[in-house]
């Protein structure tokens with residue numbers, strides 16, 4: 012499911028991101044789709060990609076992962 016528009020897509024239609032592990036302020040793009048840990052999915056819609064740049068909903072969910080406090 013896309014975290015922005017909350018519509019369901021098949022996995023090959025979604026970009027996957029994982030929590031940053033070194034305290035970065037952006038999610039880590041998971042190009043392999045196999046990185047362990049909490050995943051966030053983004054669809055290919057241009058509007059969703061724009062909103063995703065300002066999406067902060069992951070920060071709470073990534074607390075306790077890596078060095079995010």
Ligand SMILES: [Zn+2]
Nearest residue numbers: 013016054059
């Ligand atoms: Zn979307």
